[in-house]
Amino acid sequence: MSTSAKTLMSEIETERRIGGVGTSIVRDIPRIDLSSFEERKQEIADALWAAATEIGFFQVYNHGISQDDINRAFSLAEQFFALPTQTKAAFPLKPGTNAGWEFREQVRPSTGTPDHKESFQITLPRMAGLWPHDADIAGFQGFLTQFEHQNWVLGMKILSCFAMKLGFDEDFFTSRHEPSSPDYQCTLRLIHYMNMANAKPADFENWRAGAHSDFDCLTLLHQRAGEGGLQVCPGKDVDSGAWTDVEPATGYVTCNIGDMLMRWSDDKLLSTLHRVRMPKPGEYLGERLSIPFFCQANRDAIIQGPDKKYAPISAQNYLLERLQANFAALQKTRPS
Numbered sequence: 023m024s025t026s027a028k029t030l031m032s033e034i035e036t037e038r039r040i041g042g043v044g045t046s047i048v049r050d051i052p053r054i055d056l057s058s059f060e061e062r063k064q065e066i067a068d069a070l071w072a073a074a075t076e077i078g079f080f081q082v083y084n085h086g087i088s089q090d091d092i093n094r095a096f097s098l099a100e101q102f103f104a105l106p107t108q109t110k111a112a113f114p115l116k117p118g119t120n121a122g123w124e125f126r127e128q129v130r131p132s133t134g135t136p137d138h139k140e141s142f143q144i145t146l147p148r149m150a151g152l153w154p155h156d157a158d159i160a161g162f163q164g165f166l167t168q169f170e171h172q173n174w175v176l177g178m179k180i181l182s183c184f185a186m187k188l189g190f191d192e193d194f195f196t197s198r199h200e201p202s203s204p205d206y207q208c209t210l211r212l213i214h215y216m217n218m219a220n221a222k223p224a225d226f227e228n229w230r231a232g233a234h235s236d237f238d239c240l241t242l243l244h245q246r247a248g249e250g251g252l253q254v255c256p257g258k259d260v261d262s263g264a265w266t267d268v269e270p271a272t273g274y275v276t277c278n279i280g281d282m283l284m285r286w287s288d289d290k291l292l293s294t295l296h297r298v299r300m301p302k303p304g305e306y307l308g309e310r311l312s313i314p315f316f317c318q319a320n321r322d323a324i325i326q327g328p329d330k331k332y333a334p335i336s337a338q339n340y341l342l343e344r345l346q347a348n349f350a351a352l353q354k355t356r357p358s
């Protein structure tokens with residue numbers, strides 16, 4: 023097994039160990055002001071770097087995406103998930119493509135069970151035949167295509183700060199997340215976690231989303247105030263199994279570093295385990311929607327950090343290794 027495959031397997035082993043409920047503790051999730059971005063770039067980059075090297079999670083505000091646009095994206099997501107199952111089934115997710123609709127299909131190595139959710143994923147070069155028509159939902163494709171771009175702009179701003187701190191050109195990551203390329207693979211994901219108001223007690227033993235780290239460089243997550251449940255467990259505390267709630271708040275986009283940027287930074291920027299827990303008795307039991315945007319480098323981008331800690335690898339092969347390691351770990355969680 024290559025060194026990088028061994029590293030991946032040990033990451034997945036950690037994920038499997040962390041599948042239990044664990045305990046809760048309060049940790050500081052830094053909130054970072056992105057206003058006057060160009061003038062304050064050095065200061066912002068320092069704050070992002072500190073958050074990303076210490077916990078791997080942070081929230082940004084004054085981020086440039088209007089609340090009206092975020093609300094509209096949530097409203098379109100609500101309309102999509104309210105469509106009849108047979109309408110949604112006409113846009114099926116093809117495995118490995120991050121494009122289309124799936125219902126309770128994503129199984130995490132940490133839990134071995136499917137997440138209690140459905141999702142619709144938008145990866146622009148792979149959407150042929152997968153967009154609902156305007157007759158199904160007016161404006162769906164047009165608006166979400168431009169919302170995808172707004173998220174890309176924000177993601178590239180944040181990544182330009184990490185590029186600067188790593189000693190790369192400021193547009194280093196932007197040129198490796200190039201939307202006009204057929205190798206583009208950033209993804210906007212609409213997620214619907216089911217209403218639990220009339221659920222059976224056994225359903226509460228599932229996870230809305232089991233513990234995992236993201237495969238990408240950077241994830242931007244839109245959530246709605248009052249629809250909590252996201253929890254993080256930083257790498258250095260993995261053995262303690264102590265999780266921290268990240269509360270959604272209007273005006274804030276929650277961000278986390280993914281495995282790809284961890285590798286690209288020679289492990290300086292931390293990809294942190296996270297999950298979405300079920301509501302507890304007395305908490306809001308209704309449906310929960312979230313909209314992550316995954317900044318994932320183009321397939322042909324070559325990943326290697328400034329210190330060359332790991333051998334160079336294309337983003338495509340990196341993801342393949344990651345998926346294969348996941349698959350191998352899942353085989354182990356299943357009885358043979």
Ligand SMILES: O=C(O)CCC(=O)C(=O)O
Nearest residue numbers: 213231236252298312314
């Ligand atoms: O819905 C959330 O709050 C988190 C979703 C998530 O972690 C993911 O889709 O990777």
Ligand SMILES: [Fe+2]
Nearest residue numbers: 234235236296
């Ligand atoms: Fe995630």
